[in-house]
Amino acid sequence: MMMNQIMAKFQRFEKIRKLHTIISKETIKPSSPTPPHLKTHHLSMIDHLTPNVHMPWVFFYKNYTKGDINILKKSLSQCVTHYYPFAGRLLGPDATHIDCNDEGVEFVEASIDSRIDDFIFKKDQDETFDQLIPNALGCAVNKTSANMVAVQLSYFTCGGAALAVSVSHKAGDGFTMGSFVNDWSILTRGGSPIIHGFFPSTMSNFKIPEFLLVEGPKVKCVTRKYVFPNSKLNELKNKINTMGTSPMNPTRVESLTSLLFKRAEAAATAKSGSLQPSRLVHMVNLRGTNNANFPKLALGNFFACVGAKIKDSGEINLNEVITSLRNERVELQGVSEVEEAGKTLVDAWREIVDDQNRAYTFSSLCRFPFYQVDFGWGKPERVMLRSEIMGTNFLMFMDTPSGDGIEATVQLEEEEMSIFQNDKELHAYTQDI
Known part of the structure; x- marks a missing residue:
């Protein structure tokens, strides 16, 4: 019985592995360098309290039309110039600031051996969903990265596509994430979004209380x-x-x-x-x-x-x-x-x-x-x-x-x-x- 369970699990993960093929990877840097006075983005008390995890959002497009991928990359480069912490790095889980060093955002292209409807009509989430996420960032608590943002564009067999954007919670909340992707999309269409700046950062001396560092039981x-x-x-x-x-x-x-x-x-x-x-x-x-x-x-x-x-x-x-x-x-x-x-x-x-x-x-x-x-x-x-x-x-x-x-x-x-x-x-x- 135990051997049958092991084989079934192996076959399930083997199937998942075959769904996903990486086509290309590239680092997209800001179109303009970050000014010296913005190179250090201090974490606020709220930033310190947010978990050091990435929030992976996936946007599904049935009517995706494959065009010049460089337009999407160019507009991303323009967008992260304004969202400068997104192109930086968090140098360790105990870091007190984001180093806005313009190292860039990872952009991944992938093909998925599945149809878009297999994902958008599912009532639950399983491991197949993780293959839409760049480097699986945000798919597990211990899956973190110094990179603040990563992007993956996945092509389905039916012609549709999924755009996944995984953003570190240390850099922003759901509102910030939504603003970023909207502004990026407007730039891609040739528009000029009104991009609002990050709240001025000041150094916080806040130390996370010990009771918040205690891990609860794994369930x-x-x-x-x-x-x-x-x-x-x-x-x-x-x-x-x-x-x-x-x-x-x-x-x-x-x-x-x-x-x-x-x-x-x-x-x-x-x-x-x-x-x-x-x-x-x-x-x-x-x-x-x-x-x-x-x-x-x-x-x-x-x-x-x-x-x-x-x-x-x-x-x-x-x-x-x-x-x-x-x-x-x-x-x-x-x-x-x-x-x-x-x-x-x-x-x-x-x-x-x-x-x-x-x-x-x-x-x-x-x-x-x-x-x-x-x-x-x-x-x-x-x-x-x-x-x-x-x-x-x-x-x-x-x-x-x-x-x-x-x-x-x-x-x-x-x-x-x-x-x-x-x-x-x-x-x-x-x-x-």
Whole structure:
């Protein structure tokens, strides 16, 4: 039996290996050198707190038309001139700054012995997805690089293509990533994007607390995607409005966050046999807040967190979760410095560790312009993040390609996911991908 399992696993990985063939590799350097005063990009407190991982985003284009690849490379060279930390290097996991030395961005061309539909209609992610990622950056926690950005253009047998862009989280968040790819696409089409600069960097003396350096137990995670159409989300919002003494008019993201928190916790409770203290941690984009110290379109890492928690008794009430999130969001209005924003992250995780809470991390990228990225091949059919490196109990929201709903990427422990994906209350609001 054991030998059969080993052979089956070997055959599966052998099949994966054959899907992927590297055509070329090249380093794309900035079109203009970085000025001396920008050569050192100091990491902020938030930068220090972000994991040293790459975030691999993949854009799928069914209508890809093969043209002069040098146009794509030239526009990338122009773009990283403005995004100068992206062409630099992070010299070690404990580095306090990005060395903006213009060493460049790796650009890989590859062929994939598969059809584009084999990827865009999958509800889960497996090792085949990793072959779309340059050097598999971001496909595992220990898969890191001094390079801040790497790019891979993969050609499918059907004529479609996937463009993967893997960006170090130390250089920026989801907003920064979306801005970079959009600006690159505009330059490729011959346009002139309005590129906003990185927030002025200053040296931070912040030292990561010891409790954040302790690695948790290794668990096998499963990642699945769920689509929630606006029609169903409106039903959910109406249901929540009837729960309190007065309507609270929750947003789509608030409504879905509270639902998934409740159903994920229900799956964990079903597995363990008892309700345990849990905390919801929701990342908040600080751009566009009332505070002038956080420019609306600044590049880099600019986020804080709000949360809600449950004790070891009682059922999660959706409107109470939303009320808690809103109350903590009001408190964020008093945050005026990056260091203060970073403190919200430290405080949230310290409370989780001290109280031995189960934590669920939510991040919403709804209304970010990922589906506007057009290199001249039309808008992408699908946009995906390889989320395995984010760890267990991670949930991320994006708009659907048509904008008529929310696509949720949910990553849970394997046994809990098997319970979660059969949850009737959850599927009352979903539709097939």
